[in-house]
Amino acid sequence: MQKNHLWLWLMVAVLVRLLCMSFPNAFGIDMNSFKAWSMTLVERGMVNFYSANWCDYPPGYMYVLWLTGLLYKLFDPYLQFTNGNLLTVLIKLTPAIADVLASYLIYLILKPLTTPEIARRGAIIYAFNPVMIFLSGVWGQIDGVAVCLLLLTTYLLEQNSFIASGIVGSLTVIIKPQGLFLAPTFLFSQWRKREWWQWLSAISLSAFGVWLAVLPFSWTKISDRTSWLSWLIEPWQFLYRQFLSGGNTYPYASVNAFNLWISLN
Numbered sequence: 001m002q003k004n005h006l007w008l009w010l011m012v013a014v015l016v017r018l019l020c021m022s023f024p025n026a027f028g029i030d031m032n033s034f035k036a037w038s039m040t041l042v043e044r045g046m047v048n049f050y051s052a053n054w055c056d057y058p059p060g061y062m063y064v065l066w067l068t069g070l071l072y073k074l075f076d077p078y079l080q081f082t083n084g085n086l087l088t089v090l091i092k093l094t095p096a097i098a099d100v101l102a103s104y105l106i107y108l109i110l111k112p113l114t115t116p117e118i119a120r121r122g123a124i125i126y127a128f129n130p131v132m133i134f135l136s137g138v139w140g141q142i143d144g145v146a147v148c149l150l151l152l153t154t155y156l157l158e159q160n161s162f163i164a165s166g167i168v169g170s171l172t173v174i175i176k177p178q179g180l181f182l183a184p185t186f187l188f189s190q191w192r193k194r195e196w197w198q199w200l201s202a203i204s205l206s207a208f209g210v211w212l213a214v215l216p217f218s219w220t221k222i223s224d225r226t227s228w229l230s231w232l233i234e235p236w237q238f239l240y241r242q243f244l245s246g247g248n249t250y251p252y253a254s255v256n257a258f259n260l261w262i263s264l265n
Contacts, residue, residue, distance in 0.1 A: 006107060006120045010100050013127035017096040020137030021089050027139040034065060034091045034140065039082055042069035046216040056246040058239060059217045060175035061142055064094050088140065095136035098148040103127035105151040109158060146176035153182060162194055166202035167209050174210055177243060211235050 037055055041062060044052050049062065068090050073079065075086060103123040110119035126132065135141045149172040156165035169186060172179035194202075211232075218238035224230045 009124045017137040021092045024085050025138050031140050038065040038069035041066040047219045056249045058174045058242050092140040095144045098145040102148040163202045166206045170206035214239050
């Protein structure tokens with residue numbers, strides 16, 4: 001009964017986000033970028049994406065925008081109304097769902113560590129955190145997706161699924177580079193608990209997952225397609241250049257959130 005009580009609150013959290021999404025508000029700069037990237041992925045594919053337009057994001061979230069664009073195309077086959085509200089709502093939908101999934105992951109993580117009631121309260125507090133509702137439901141930012149994946153990484157560690165946790169954590173980094181902040185915790189909490197073969201398996205499979213995800217976007221950059229070394233190295237070089245480009249684009253500690261330092265300029 002109490003678990004059903006949690007699901008009821010999470011359903012209300014979904015409805016709150018849907019209500020926010022029904023208004024055409026968004027952070028225009030990023031939303032216009034997400035729309036343009038989504039349509040470029042649908043029209044020109046992953047292979048030509050980064051050469052077709054400017055993008056400061058790594059490739060991970062482009063898969064979500066590609067699927068979003070394909071879904072939108074079902075309603076607008078000729079892509080004539082991309083400036084309308086439907087595409088905006090669809091782009092906001094993934095972060096909104098991620099918020100609610102993250103709330104449930106908080107409950108699962110806390111449940112073995114404390115009482116079920118406190119675990120439920122932690123999940124509900126996150127689900128109705130005004131900042132997260134605003135970020136996903138109003139501004140359409142994807143930070144909640146990264147948070148959800150980081151929580152999933154933590155939950156998998158708690159469940160002793162070390163290799164799966166490493167794979168999810170590494171894929172989080174190519175969605176939002178801030179996922180690297182979990183790396184020290186991951187490393188030091190597991191250093192003495194795992195055998196060498198577990199580390200080798202986790203690192204190898206995580207690296208392969210990242211390489212495979214980046215490969216379609218770096219396809220045109222492979223200089224010699226008859227060389228296995230070019231196939232192996234170019235996706236990593238491409239990812240490094242993308243991270244470097246994104247880092248140089250925003251050399252700030254804070255852009256929008258709590259940017260108190262601007263008062264000193």
